[in-house]
Amino acid sequence: MARRRRFPRPSLVMLPNGFTLANLFFGIFAIVAASRGNHVQAGWYIVFGGFCDMLDGRIARATNTGSPFGEELDSLVDAISFGLAPALMMYFAVLKHSGWDWILVWLFCACAVMRLARFNVESAGKAKSYFKGLPSPAAGGTLATYYWFSQTPLYNETFISGWPWETILRFLMVGLALLMISNVPFPGWPKFTFRTVHGAAAIVVFVSSIFALFFLPKEFFFPFGVLYVLTGLVLAVLRGVLELPSPFDEPDELDADGDSLAEESPS
Template identity: 60%
Template structure:
C-alpha cells in the first residue's frame, strides 16, 4: 500500500504535492557510511599483513567519511532512522574492532592472553554507541557524554604512526615501557567511552562569536597538522583531547564542592530567620478572618 502524497501550500494559497527528495540525496550519506566500513575492513586486512602504516591511514580516512555522512545528511535533510542505525553498526567495526586488532597485530601478538584487552575495548565501543543512540542521538548539545568512539579508535590506530617519528625514537618518550603502558591505555580509553566524562564537540565555525572564531582556528590547525605533520600530530593531539575531558570534569567537580557565597548567605539568612519562624507559623496556622490587613499576604522585611 503506497503512502499518500504530502502536500504543501504555495505562495498563492493553492496546495501542491511536495516533490520527493532525489534518491541521490538520500543514498549519499549512507554511501559515506559504507565507505567508512570499507576503510575499517581494509585497515584490519592491512594490519594482518603487517602494514600498520596503511592500517592507521585507513582508520583516519574512515573517521573523515564518518564526519561527512552526518553533515551531508543534515545539509540535504535526508537523515533517517536507518542511517542512524547503520552508522552505529559501522562505527563499532571501524572504531572498535579495527583499532583493537591493529593493536593486537602490532603490539600484543607475541602473547596468548592479551587479546582480552582487544575484547574489552571493542565491548566498550559497542556499549558507548548503544548508549549514544538511546540518550543523545537526535538531540542538540554541545558535549558528548563519554569519549566518542572515533577519537578512541584513532588514538589507538595512530600510535604506530607516532612510534615511527624522531620525536618518539630520538627522545625519552621512546624509552617508556609502551608495551605495558598500552594495556592500560586501552583499558582507560574503554572506560572513558562508557563513563560520564564530558567531551566537547567541535565548535561551529563562524566569525560572529568567540567560540566560532576558536572553532575556525581549531579546524585550520587540524588541517595544517593533518597535511604537513600527520604522523607527529594525530596521536599527541588525540591524547591531549582525552586528557582534556578528564581534567575538565575533575576541575568542574571540584568547583561544585567548594561552597560559594550564595550558600553562606543562605545559611546566615536561615540563622536570622530561626527566632521569627515559630511566630510566623503560628500566625499562619490561626488566621483571623475578621482582622485581616490589606497587605497581610506580603512578607515582612528582615530588619
C-alpha cells in the same frame, strides 16, 4: 492552498550513507592491512575513515536527508571502524599473540559497542554540545595513531621512550575503553561558522588537521587525540572542584540558530 512538501532526491538521500559506507570500507581495509603487517597504511585508513565519519552527518544536515536509518547505520559502522579495527591493528602490531592480550581487543570493542548503544538510546538525532563518555572515533583514532607516533623522533625524545611500548599500549587501551563508557562529558564538534567562538575554533582545528594530514601526520594526530582526552578530563575535574553544574543539564545548542552541532560522527 497548502504547499506540497518537497522530499530530497534519492541521490541526495544516499550521499551521507555513501560516506558512512566509505568509513566502513576504510575500517575493513585497516584490518586487512594490519593483518598483512602494513601498520602504517592501516593507520592511514583509520584516519580516512574518521574524515568520512565527520562528513556524513554534516552532509545529512546540509541536504536535509538525516534519518533513523542513517543514525543506526553510522553507529554500526563506527563499532567496526573505531572499535574492532584499531584494536586489531594494535594486536597485530604490538601485543603478544601467544598470551591473553587478545582480551584487550575484546574489552576495547565491548566498550565501543556499549558506548554506541548508549548514545543511540539517549542522544541519537539530538543536538548536543557535549558527549557522555569519550566518543568512539576519538578513542579509535587515538589508539590507531599511537603506532605512528611511536615511530617518530619526537616519541623517542620524550620521557616515555624508555618504557616498554607494549606496556604503554595496554594501559592506553584500557584507559580509552573505560572512558568510552564513563559519564565524563567530552566537548562535541561545533558547527562550522564564524559567528561564534566555538565555530571559528572548529574551522581552525579542521584546517589544521588537513594541513597536518599532508605534512605532519605521525607527529600530530596522536598528541591531538591525547590532548582532547585530557581536555575532557581536566574540565570534568574543574567542574567537580568548583561545584559547577553538569553540561548535560544545560542547553545543548552552542549557537543561536538552534542547528544540531554534533552527531554520532564523534560518537
